[in-house]
Amino acid sequence: MEHLFVYGTLLSHFNNEALSAVAELMQYEGKGKLKGRLFDLGAYPALITSAKETNDVYGEIYQLASTKKVFAALDEYEGDEYGRELHLVQQEGGKEIKCWVYIYEPELDKNVIQIIGGDYLAYIRNKG
Numbered sequence: 001m002e003h004l005f006v007y008g009t010l011l012s013h014f015n016n017e018a019l020s021a022v023a024e025l026m027q028y029e030g031k032g033k034l035k036g037r038l039f040d041l042g043a044y045p046a047l048i049t050s051a052k053e054t055n056d057v058y059g060e061i062y063q064l065a066s067t068k069k070v071f072a073a074l075d076e077y078e079g080d081e082y083g084r085e086l087h088l089v090q091q092e093g094g095k096e097i098k099c100w101v102y103i104y105e106p107e108l109d110k111n112v113i114q115i116i117g118g119d120y121l122a123y124i125r126n127k128g
Contacts (some may be wrong), residue, residue, distance in 0.1 A: 002067050005032055005089045007059030008045040008120050010074070014049035018077035022070045026062040032089040033058045036113035038123075039108055045120045046104035046112070048057065049087065057118040061089060061099060071100075078102050 035053040082102040
């Protein structure tokens with residue numbers, strides 16, 4: 001089975017239409033984190049990763065019943081700005097699992113605000 005890690009507008013809290021369309025093919029497995037940095041792009045966040053990264057980004061892990069159908073819907077939703085990559089994600093309890101993650105690919109503007117703490121949902125709640 002393959003897994004997906006989500007950290008932004010695909011989090012279950014947002015009731016995203018793209019995710020709802022394939023929800024029956026995804027089973028929630030719990031919370032997780034990976035090394036990276038989140039940035040506020042306005043309507044959604046950007047995740048940047050690197051081998052030297054020490055910051056954590058928090059999100060949800062899903063087991064996928066059909067990667068082909070799930071990624072057909074989610075790749076279209078994410079668009080050309082995001083590429084899908086396999087990364088190690090740490091589950092609650094410390095176990096690491098390989099997950100597909102959408103990574104922001106374009107160069108970030110120097111004025112983009114970093115989401116300190118790596119938790120998009122907490123950031124949105126505090127912002128509003």
